[in-house]
Amino acid sequence: MGIFPPCSSTDMLGKLLETVCGKNRDKPIEIENGERPKIKGTVVLMKKNILDVKDVGASILDRLHELFHRGVSIQLVSADQIDPENGRGKLGKAAILEKWNATLTSVSATDVKFDVNFEWDESMGAPGALIVRNHHHSQFYLKTVTLDDVPGHGQLHFVCNSWVYPQHRYKYNRVFFANKTYLPSNTPEALRPYREEELDNLRGNGTGMLKEWDRVYDYAYYNDLGNPNGGPEHERPVLGGSKQYPYPRRGRTGRAPTKKDPTTESRLRLLDLSIYVPRDEKFSHVKFADFIAYAVKSVGQVLLPEVASVFDKTFNEFDSFQDVLDLYEGGIKLPSRAMDKLKHCISWELLKELVRSDGEGMMKFPVPSVIKEDKTAWRTDEEFGREMLAGVNPVIIRSLQEFPPTSKLDPIVYGNQTSTIGREHIEKNMNGQTVDDALRQSKLFILDHHDALMPYLKRINTTTTKTYASRTILLLQDDGTLKPLAIELSLPHPQGDKHGAQSEVFTPAEHGTEGSVWQLAKAYVAVNDSGYHQLISHWLYTHAVIEPFIIATNRHLSALHPMYKLLQPHFRDTMNINALARHTLINAGGVLEMTVFPSKFALEMSSAVYKNWVFPEQALPADLLKRGIAVPDSTKPHGLKLLIEDYPFAVDGLEIWSAIEEWVREYCSFYYHNDGMVQGDSELQSWWTELRNVGHGDLKDEPWWPQMQTRDELVQACTIIIWIASALHAAVNFGQYPYAGYLPNRPTVSRRFMPEPGTPEYAELASNPDLAFLKTITAQFQTLLGVSLIEILSRHSSDEIYLGQRDNPEWTSDTIPRDAFTRFGAKLVEIENHILARNTDKKYKNRTGPVKMPYTLLIPNSSDYSKVGGLTGKGIPNSISI
Structure with a gap:
């Protein structure tokens, strides 16, 4: 006391x-x-x-x-x-x-x-x-x-x-x-x-360095990622404010520019976590304590010399899959001199978190769900396809509309980028169907990372990374599972970009060297998908795009405003976690650059993808229609018919989306009786104008922006915001450790190209395929650092507030909206019961798959973990809180 x-x-x-x-x-x-x-x-x-x-x-x-x-x-x-x-x-x-x-x-x-x-x-x-x-x-x-x-x-x-x-x-x-x-x-x-x-105070005057007690919400470019004073290797382009590098805005801190480059903001010391965000946006004491206890494990600079010293056979390499499993079953043990050094570097409380219950095991991680029931099922083709529908990145797969797949890259710059996958590659494995029949019946699907990566591959592959741009074609089978048919791995043409791509096609095989080559081909696809997931699906499409909404809401919607009361719970902790990400994760030389294959080009690559971001298409129904995964059907509850009926993310997500939309419509209809009231709301109109012209100002001239003139537009916009901040983020974040905590399943880096016949690497692939696989994917130290990071990101805080919850029952005095919110909560309980029932229905093979891992990422809430937190792999927080 x-x-x-x-x-x-x-x-x-x-x-x-x-x-x-x-x-x-x-x-x-x-x-x-x-x-x-x-x-x-x-x-x-x-x-x-x-x-x-x-x-x-x-x-x-x-x-x-x-x-x-x-x-x-x-x-x-x-x-x-x-x-x-x-x-x-x-x-x-x-x-x-x-x-x-x-x-x-x-x-x-x-x-x-x-x-x-x-x-x-x-x-x-x-x-x-x-x-x-x-x-x-x-x-x-x-x-x-x-x-x-x-x-x-x-x-x-x-x-x-x-x-x-x-x-x-x-x-x-x-x-x-x-x-x-x-x-x-x-x-x-x-x-x-x-x-x-009060709104004037929150907007500030746009000048000066902001202090911890300031409550100012203002905008800035992403000009704080690099450190030009540290030399060319630490320089990064300013993201935002230009056609070359468009980006959403982030919160302004007002720190002074660097000496070498006045357009780049100076950075704080690595261990200084006092980066400015408005004080009310910072983590609670409880959450900050939890965060620090786990975040210390990702400070690789402290651990690298000591961890490297205990590698027994080959420096920075796993020698077998058992070595990888030892991370969860035994941990890496440090010599006494390393323990003594750590005691001087960090507090005893943090050391106890690093050194688990036996006091010796260093980096002993919880067992990821993907290997909890079966240590090898992740390698099957069925699981490979299932994770595109129920894994950590289930938002990329789309219907194949034409064959062979084509490219949207400018042919003047990049030449012919049309896929080299031919009918002869895939029809032999299509269960008697032809390509034309399968296209007509919407049975062919593609995981396509070709166009996003090809413009960057030449530069990426000048680093320690050696990777490809991939296309993967899959067949929807009668039992609802996806069967991979072919993988195309492409590189820029050695004679120049205008000559097109240099590609090779690989098809499934189970045995011998061909089977080992196929396993490597799938690993290259997983590397592509891991990088795209972290940079685009996760960081850009949830964290980064939401921050301007938070800033604009606090600058223009009073705490008295009904839309502030609706949206504010869905912004909790987001500016703080984004600021910490800029400080230690996505910055030059940060953890993400150290562990994900695009390395120093990572954020620049996400800027290129942001050029094609369309706000209305972030609505789940619109996204499914765009990807050709669904078609309009007025007889269905959500107005859509899924072409992949057993698509866990989409099935669960549509129920969540509809519940959010119904709640938002009831809420907005109470305050806005007609479209004229929307048009006449001065705060709402200034909010939307600034959000479009400043917060997402690099896309302000795009014709797709809602005009915010009708109640329907307001309902749709708020539903999208809440969906992104809650369910979409939960779907692409909290499965990270369950699926990717075991790095061979979701490698983040490939360090050498596919071995060619006649080379020593090919001979090694034939004689010791597991070792060749491990030498190709993420190295040992990168694995330790990457797994540490995703363990932090996958944890629910013990003070988490979930979808359908509020931190105070008296959040509004208006009884009709409160009653509607109660119904919303009850609907989410219904949805949870639906999800649990589907997970036990054996006809839905994609719900659990060969790894026997039920899809729980979109379970809204549950009393068995809502007040505990941790690596639950389920639960939808109100906001992007980690």
């Missing part, structure tokens, strides 16, 4: 008193005893965690401030009565939080309740806002304020959820509104100035 520390020095006490009572201090808050009746209030807050206090005197100072009546004050603001002197809501008399010094504070981050009593003036009418002033030395997290028995109004709730810093840190008052919702035109005149000024 937090106890008032003893003062052993009168000098120290004198200095503290001088700090409190100095010449420049504010006047004490005067609380007079009047005859007016009192309104009792309850304030729930979290004091600054004692263990986090950088200034050892902070807690002492707060208590001394209390002794001199400089505590935490709250004033009620009328929603009905205007003060004629300033045109604002009439203010009540300031009241202070009571018994601060008498309240013991836990050393852990826990909520504390305080009483506050307000003098009641009947002429004020209903309180609509609060002004909170913190006259303490340190900040606190204000959760809620509840007023009991307000005459004529009953109980009133103020859901605050904000860090309040000492008053001198602000040039304005901290204002919190009651949980009543207003469109801008319906806002009581008494509250209108507070509403408008």
